Structures are given as C-alpha cells and as structure tokens.
Amino acid sequence: MLASTGYGATSATEPLAKIDFERRDPKPNDVQIDILYCGVCHSDLHTARNEWGNTVYPVVPGHEIVGRVTKVGNEVTRFKEGDLVGVGCMVDSCQQCSACGEGLEQYCENGFVGTYNGEEGHTGGMTYGGYASNIVVRDKFVLKIPANLDPAGAAPLLCAGITTFSPLRQWKVSPGQKVGIVGLGGLGHMGIKLAHAMGAHVVLFTTSPGKREDAKRLGADDVVVSKNASEMKAHRNSFDFILNTVAAPHSLDPFLDLLKRDGTMTLVGAPATPHPSPQVFSLIMKRRRLAGSLIGGIAETQEMLDFCGQHNIVSDIEMIRIQDINEAYERMLKSDVKYRFVIDMASLKQPS
Numbered sequence: 001m002l003a004s005t006g007y008g009a010t011s012a013t014e015p016l017a018k019i020d021f022e023r024r025d026p027k028p029n030d031v032q033i034d035i036l037y038c039g040v041c042h043s044d045l046h047t048a049r050n051e052w053g054n055t056v057y058p059v060v061p062g063h064e065i066v067g068r069v070t071k072v073g074n075e076v077t078r079f080k081e082g083d084l085v086g087v088g089c090m091v092d093s094c095q096q097c098s099a100c101g102e103g104l105e106q107y108c109e110n111g112f113v114g115t116y117n118g119e120e121g122h123t124g125g126m127t128y129g130g131y132a133s134n135i136v137v138r139d140k141f142v143l144k145i146p147a148n149l150d151p152a153g154a155a156p157l158l159c160a161g162i163t164t165f166s167p168l169r170q171w172k173v174s175p176g177q178k179v180g181i182v183g184l185g186g187l188g189h190m191g192i193k194l195a196h197a198m199g200a201h202v203v204l205f206t207t208s209p210g211k212r213e214d215a216k217r218l219g220a221d222d223v224v225v226s227k228n229a230s231e232m233k234a235h236r237n238s239f240d241f242i243l244n245t246v247a248a249p250h251s252l253d254p255f256l257d258l259l260k261r262d263g264t265m266t267l268v269g270a271p272a273t274p275h276p277s278p279q280v281f282s283l284i285m286k287r288r289r290l291a292g293s294l295i296g297g298i299a300e301t302q303e304m305l306d307f308c309g310q311h312n313i314v315s316d317i318e319m320i321r322i323q324d325i326n327e328a329y330e331r332m333l334k335s336d337v338k339y340r341f342v343i344d345m346a347s348l349k350q351p352s
C-alpha cells in the first residue's frame with residue numbers, strides 16, 4: 001500500500017485535522033500523482049459536515065486536483081513520469097453502461113466512483129480526495145493540463161470549471177444570447193468567464209453588492225442585486241438561459257420569471273435542504289424549463305481544459321495553507337471567497 005498524508009474530518013462536528021492513510025499501489029492502468037494544488041469546493045464542506053447525509057468517516061475531501069505524475073502502470077500510454085495532470089470529481093465508473101459509452105461517466109448507471117467518499121473498489125474501503133500528498137487514479141480519469149495555464153489557477157477547473165462548462169454547452173450557449181449566472185462564488189465566477197468566452201451577453205445575479213466591480217472584471221456585462229425587486233423586474237422575460245450555482249435554499253420563482261419563452265434555468269448548486277417548490281405558473285406561462293446538471297464527462301472535461309488553454313482562462317484564486325482549511329470553510333459560508341480557495345499542498349510539510 002502507498003502511504004499518504006492529508007487533512008480530513010473524523011465526524012460532522014470536528015474540524016479537519018491531519019490524517020495518515022493508505023492508497024492502493026498502482027495497478028497496470030493506474031497513474032500515481034504527487035499533488036501540488038487542490039481547490040476547495042463547497043461540496044467538500046457539504047460532505048465534511050455530512051450535510052447530504054451520506055458521508056463515511058474519516059473523509060479526506062478535495063476534487064480539484066493538479067499534480068505531477070510520479071509513476072505509471074505498465075499499461076498506461078497517455079501519461080509518463082513528470083507530466084502535469086488533473087483529477088476532478090470522479091476516479092472510476094463501470095465503463096459498460098450506456099452512459100459511460102456516451103462519455104457521460106457522471107451519470108454512470110452503476111454509479112461513478114467519487115474522488116472522495118466513494119467506494120474504492122480495490123481496497124474495499126473508501127476513496128480519499130485531494131487534500132493530500134498523493135493520489136492513485138485509473139488512467140482514463142486523469143486529465144492533461146494545458147502547458148500555458150498556471151497550475152494553481154487551473155485546479156478549480158476540474159470541478160467548478162466543468163460543472164459550469166457542461167450545462168453551458170448542453171444548452172448551446174452561443175454569441176448573442178442573454179445568459180444569467182446566479183451566485184458569484186467558485187462555480188459562479190467560472191460560469192461568468194466561460195459564458196463570456198462563448199460570446200454570450202452575461203448578467204450576474206448576486207446577493208453581495210460588493211462583488212459588482214469584480215463581476216464586471218471577470219466578464220459580466222451587467223450585474224443585478226437579486227434582493228432588489230425593481231432591478232430584477234427590469235430583466236423579466238429576457239433570458240435564454242440561467243445557470244444557478246447558489247449553495248443555499250432560495251425561491252426560484254424570481255429567476256424563472258426572467259426567462260423568455262422556452263428559456264431554461266439549470267440548477268447546479270446542491271443545497272443541503274431543498275429550495276421551496278417553484279410556482280407552476282412561473283413555468284407554464286412561457287413554456288419555461290427548470291433543469292439540473294451534474295459535473296461533466298471525462299472527454300468533456302478535457303475539452304473544457306483545452307478551451308481554457310485556448311482562451312487563457314483560469315480561476316481567480318486565493319492560495320491557502322492546508323492548516324487554514326477550517327477558516328476557509330467558515331469564510332465560504334459567509335460568501336467571502338474571491339473566488340476559489342486553492343490549497344498549496346507544499347504546506348503539508350509545515351508544522352500545523
């Protein structure tokens with residue numbers, strides 16, 4: 001077994017602390033990676049605190065991983081020692097079902113293996129994520145990081161990037177369309193950058209008036225403070241597509257009312273308690289649609305990384321030490337993230 005050190009939670013109420021654990025030794029089709037950087041996703045916090053009710057402890061979160069390959073199994077052809085690579089939210093799937101066959105591993109009919117809190121399959125235990133010194137991953141689930149991108153800024157692309165890119169592509173966001181992004185956090189700021197790069201007219205909806213200027217800098221054409229009813233009303237019936245990234249329950253009706261006929265609002269935010277049910281009339285009057293989307297497939301993740309390489313897109317990050325992870329979680333809960341925390345994994349070697 002491969003020795004690993006990281007930060008994990010041993011219960012829903014304990015802060016994250018240093019933890020030693022083991023990974024499987026690399027199999028013939030595995031890639032072993034020394035982790036350089038790991039982004040901090042709100043899903044890490046939901047899981048560490050068992051807010052979705054499915055956490056198995058101890059849990060080592062982290063699914064926005066960038067690192068260097070240190071070893072490959074003898075069947076691996078796409079990677080070699082020294083390559084800069086990424087790992088996102090999945091580390092395996094059945095590869096047999098129709099979803100996997102279509103490159104939609106996130107919708108694997110037998111359940112994909114999450115990068116953390118998933119069933120490991122080889123050791124009989126659980127998977128442990130990227131708040132750690134190293135990781136072993138099946139080659140198919142390892143991504144190539146474009147050479148021109150800053151490796152730390154690229155880490156959040158592995159979840160926040162693909163989770164926003166996939167629905168923007170699925171709902172065919174294109175030049176001239178009016179696209180709303182709800183919530184300016186990790187996902188939201190990537191949503192702005194990507195929708196802007198796809199040529200859309202982008203409007204940010206935020207509860208934080210202080211983020212107005214940042215949103216414009218990130219690529220928003222307009223910013224609406226969603227608590228302000230008259231600002232909201234000015235945009236009624238005008239959006240082709242809205243991507244809602246909010247991590248807390250809220251009324252969806254004020255946003256559905258902004259869609260034009262046949263417009264869609266897609267939810268990617270995954271709050272622990274449900275949103276209040278939307279009004280049927282918000283949907284039927286203009287044949288509007290309410291949808292959801294989960295991360296993105298592996299091929300699409302590589303497509304997103306390459307798109308970001310071409311457009312020079314990375315996340316706006318605040319680098320932290322692993323020792324500061326609990327404080328980072330508290331700031332995330334206050335919507336005080338600009339706009340993604342990324343852990344410098346070299347800090348693991350520093351005293352706590």
Ligand code: NAP
Nearest residue numbers: 042043183184185186187206207208247248269270294295
């Ligand atoms: P984040 O960085 O904390 O950003 C969430 C943003 O939502 C906040 O910055 C804030 O933006 C807004 N917000 C927070 N509380 C709010 C409230 N009470 N009312 C209205 N707006 C509020 O989180 P994230 O990492 O982007 O993740 C967002 C959500 O997506 C989480 O639930 C996460 O688990 C989920 N997620 C889903 C997928 C998927 O595949 N579907 C993948 C990754 C993450 P403003 O200050 O601008 O209002």
Ligand code: ZN
Nearest residue numbers: 041043159160
């Ligand atoms: Zn995530």
